[in-house]
Amino acid sequence: xxxxxxxxxxxxxxxxxxxxxxxxxxxxxxxxxxxxxxxxxxxxxxxxxxxxxxxxxxxxxxxxxxxxxxxxxxxxxxxxxxxxxxxxxxxxxxxxxxxxxxxxxxxxxxxxxxxxxxxxxxxxxxxxxxxxxxxxxxxxxxxxxxxxxxxxxxxxxxxxxxxxxxxxxxxxxxxxxxxxxxxxxxxxxxxxxxxxxxxxxxxxxxxxxxxxxxxxxxxxxxxxxxxxxxxxxxxxxxxxxxxxxxxxxxxxxxxxxxxxxxxxxxxxxxxxxxxxxxxxxxxxxxxxxxxxxxxxxxxxxxxxxxxxxxxxxxxxxxxxxxxxxxxx
Numbered sequence: 001x002x003x004x005x006x007x008x009x010x011x012x013x014x015x016x017x018x019x020x021x022x023x024x025x026x027x028x029x030x031x032x033x034x035x036x037x038x039x040x041x042x043x044x045x046x047x048x049x050x051x052x053x054x055x056x057x058x059x060x061x062x063x064x065x066x067x068x069x070x071x072x073x074x075x076x077x078x079x080x081x082x083x084x085x086x087x088x089x090x091x092x093x094x095x096x097x098x099x100x101x102x103x104x105x106x107x108x109x110x111x112x113x114x115x116x117x118x119x120x121x122x123x124x125x126x127x128x129x130x131x132x133x134x135x136x137x138x139x140x141x142x143x144x145x146x147x148x149x150x151x152x153x154x155x156x157x158x159x160x161x162x163x164x165x166x167x168x169x170x171x172x173x174x175x176x177x178x179x180x181x182x183x184x185x186x187x188x189x190x191x192x193x194x195x196x197x198x199x200x201x202x203x204x205x206x207x208x209x210x211x212x213x214x215x216x217x218x219x220x221x222x223x224x225x226x227x228x229x230x231x232x233x234x235x236x237x238x239x240x241x242x243x244x245x246x247x248x249x250x251x252x253x254x255x256x257x258x259x260x261x262x263x264x265x266x267x268x269x270x271x272x273x274x275x276x277x278x279x280x281x282x283x284x285x286x287x288x289x290x291x292x293x294x295x296x297x298x299x300x301x302x303x304x305x306x307x308x309x310x311x312x313x314x315x316x317x318x319x320x321x322x323x324x325x326x327x328x
Contacts, residue, residue, distance in 0.1 A: 004029050004179070005142035007038040007081065010058035014065040015201035016276070017194035019283075020184040020244075025146055027070040029179075035076035036140045036308060039063060039301075042081050042088070042132065046125040063297050065204050068287035073300045081136065083305035086312035090135040090319065091128075097164050098131050106130055107153060134158040137176055139312050144179035152178045169322040184244065187237045191219045205287055208277045215273040220265040221258075231258035231265070238268050245275040 006026065008014075014023065029035055039059050045052070059080060066078060081087055104127070137145055137158050145155050155178040162173045185193055188200030195201065202214050221236040223229075233239035233255040243251040254271060257263045290297055320326035 001034040002143040004033040004035040005137050005140050007040040009040045009044045010062050012058045013061045013203045015203045017186045023069045025181045030076040038079050040081050046129045064290045068283045077304045079304040079308040084309045086316045091132045094131050134161040138173045142176045146179045172322045189217045212273040215269050227264045233258045242272040
């Protein structure tokens with residue numbers, strides 16, 4: 001089977017945007033590929049190094065959401081980056097062959113240095129995170145990395161680093177390909193992209209009551225002042241999100257009633273909340289189980305990390321031989 005590698009930083013409970021943008025696709029991929037999915041706790045240190053108090057708790061929350069969403073530790077390997085120290089070793093070797101200019105031109109490096117002003121990002125870890133990312137991917141000799149088209153540049157940099165390493169030491173690693181997926185970008189409760197940093201998310205773990213409360217905050221048609229005014233569903237965040245979670249015929253019916261002022265904005269919000277609660281019901285059921293069985297979640301992390309480290313050990317033995325620094 002072809003091999004997939006991907007990871008997420010432990011920033012806390014996952015939200016609907018995480019699920020639609022990546023996690024749902026991961027669940028599908030585990031049936032056709034050999035998948036390695038990891039929690040990138042070292043990557044969290046690139047920007048959150050000053051306060052590490054929540055990393056363990058957030059890691060447990062992320063893995064709980066992984067399992068609730070449908071990742072199966074019998075069909076994929078779920079592991080913690082820091083429990084496989086070989087990642088750090090390969091990161092050092094890749095760092096030695098990666099030109100500084102390659103890192104300075106990464107689009108997200110400049111963008112985040114300009115936009116994130118509440119912490120100091122002038123450290124090597126932040127500049128060098130693409131090298132660690134390349135090590136994460138290459139450690140398992142990934143054939144594919146599932147990404148949206150806007151993230152393809154990160155995979156291309158990994159390919160360049162691998163190519164340069166292989167030029168020095170022989171064909172140790174394959175050059176991974178981006179497995180482009182249709183990434184659904186969800187609107188958050190404030191009209192911006194759903195993101196934890198904007199505090200505008202609907203979390204996978206939200207109760208039905210919390211989902212209804214958050215949907216009530218969402219922005220509707222700004223031009224519709226009164227209940228009797230005709231609506232414009234194409235300009236309404238609630239209408240657009242509702243369409244994503246119901247059959248087209250249902251959405252069309254609601255759109256028609258909105259345009260003819262047969263329903264109001266509150267009615268559409270209630271319909272969206274109902275659709276989301278129904279959509280998330282299977283995840284909620286599994287989530288309630290794993291919340292009560294955190295020992296099982298911890299076991300998944302430890303067993304997956306053990307399996308990942310076994311594979312990493314085999315790969316690093318090949319790396320050391322190729323670099324002629326094998327002493328055992």
